[in-house]
Amino acid sequence: MIKLLLDFIQFLYTLAPLLMALGVLTLLALLLSGSIKKHATAYYIAMSIPFAMVAIPFVCRLLGVEMFNFNRIPLMGSILRDYIHVGTLGFPLLIIIMYVGALNPKNPYVKKLLGIRKELSILSGFPILAHSLIRVAHNFPNALRFFTDHEGYMAGGRVTNALGAGISNFSFVLGVLMLALFLPLWVTSFDFVRKRMGSVRWKKWQRWSYVLYATLFIHAMGIQVGGMLNPMRRGTPHPTVEVIAAPASAPAVRNADNQGSPQRTERSERNGEGGERGDRRAVQPADNGNRTEAARPAGREGHQQSWGFADINVSPQAKRYIHIASLLLIFGSYLYLRLRKAKQDAAKKQAE
Numbered sequence: 001m002i003k004l005l006l007d008f009i010q011f012l013y014t015l016a017p018l019l020m021a022l023g024v025l026t027l028l029a030l031l032l033s034g035s036i037k038k039h040a041t042a043y044y045i046a047m048s049i050p051f052a053m054v055a056i057p058f059v060c061r062l063l064g065v066e067m068f069n070f071n072r073i074p075l076m077g078s079i080l081r082d083y084i085h086v087g088t089l090g091f092p093l094l095i096i097i098m099y100v101g102a103l104n105p106k107n108p109y110v111k112k113l114l115g116i117r118k119e120l121s122i123l124s125g126f127p128i129l130a131h132s133l134i135r136v137a138h139n140f141p142n143a144l145r146f147f148t149d150h151e152g153y154m155a156g157g158r159v160t161n162a163l164g165a166g167i168s169n170f171s172f173v174l175g176v177l178m179l180a181l182f183l184p185l186w187v188t189s190f191d192f193v194r195k196r197m198g199s200v201r202w203k204k205w206q207r208w209s210y211v212l213y214a215t216l217f218i219h220a221m222g223i224q225v226g227g228m229l230n231p232m233r234r235g236t237p238h239p240t241v242e243v244i245a246a247p248a249s250a251p252a253v254r255n256a257d258n259q260g261s262p263q264r265t266e267r268s269e270r271n272g273e274g275g276e277r278g279d280r281r282a283v284q285p286a287d288n289g290n291r292t293e294a295a296r297p298a299g300r301e302g303h304q305q306s307w308g309f310a311d312i313n314v315s316p317q318a319k320r321y322i323h324i325a326s327l328l329l330i331f332g333s334y335l336y337l338r339l340r341k342a343k344q345d346a347a348k349k350q351a352e
């Protein structure tokens with residue numbers, strides 16, 4: 001029974017990773033709110049360790065000094081890759097920060113989260129900065145080339161749909177604007193900067209966070225829609241194919257340009273299986289619904305196969321649609337709640 005439940009949770013996680021991560025992190029933030037408030041520095045240090053593990057070897061490599069790559073440690077590698085891709089940590093944290101500003105502050109749960117909003121902002125910054133560092137170096141130059149040397153880019157032979165490639169590359173270039181917006185907002189979350197600024201100036205600055213939320217939606221949606229319109233053409237070398245060091249046993253080469261569902265390739269890497277959809281392929285049912293001989297787990301021959309959630313094969317395309325629906329749901333409901341709160345606040349002010 002417990003196994004079935006865990007299987008189900010894992011299945012939901014592969015199906016809707018963003019919503020699941022959002023649920024788990026919200027719960028954790030609520031449970032740990034007291035501790036986060038009390039030991040904020042310890043949390044910052046814990047969150048900055050993976051950042052250092054990504055940034056230091058990366059900067060050393062840029063300077064020509066080859067350093068040990070922590071990504072090569074199997075479990076550590078998957079944690080760092082998740083950290084860089086922000087989908088399960090940085091992004092849900094930003095969503096929580098965004099949402100608490102749109103909800104009723106008198107609600108006890110919202111109150112708890114509002115009490116640690118500043119700490120959550122600071123915590124979210126470490127994975128976001130790691131993501132930006134890697135993405136600016138690996139994706140930005142080529143994305144810019146799409147606009148500055150369009151013919152040369154198209155001649156690369158990887159583009160199956162120019163509109164899709166354009167949307168993806170626009171989203172990547174937009175990432176740099178987001179970084180420029182995010183950095184001052186993040187720095188001003190620290191108390192010592194906030195105090196120096198004074199509350200009036202600080203509040204004015206914080207209004208830029210709405211622009212960040214809007215660009216975040218365009219960035220995330222653009223990556224998904226662009227990847228959907230311009231799916232990766234297999235086997236052709238791509239100018240932005242990057243090697244995000246995977247465990248030594250499974251060197252993972254991932255296309256960083258138009259992969260729309262980061263989770264898909266990540267999970268294959270995470271499982272050390274290298275190839276696309278490595279996570280599910282091993283247990284995929286054959287056409288007639290039964291498992292193939294090759295896919296049957298060792299040691300279970302002759303026994304009745306029990307069905308599990310892992311047997312459900314969901315195509316990357318379906319996962320992408322679910323991800324897009326999640327983004328629409330999250331940002332659409334945020335917009336509705338934020339506008340409703342603005343109206344209520346305005347009505348209250350008028351009544352006073």
Ligand code: HEM
Nearest residue numbers: 085087091132135136139140172175176178179182220262
């Ligand atoms: C403050 C800065 C940034 C934020 C908050 C941010 C946020 C995000 C988020 C939330 C996703 C996941 C989208 C999804 O799952 O649907 C993502 C993906 C992506 N972003 Fe950014 N991003 C930032 C900067 C950048 C920059 C500067 C680039 C450079 C080109 C970039 C390139 C990418 C790429 C290639 C992906 C897809 C692969 C991956 O998940 O890592 N981002 N970004």
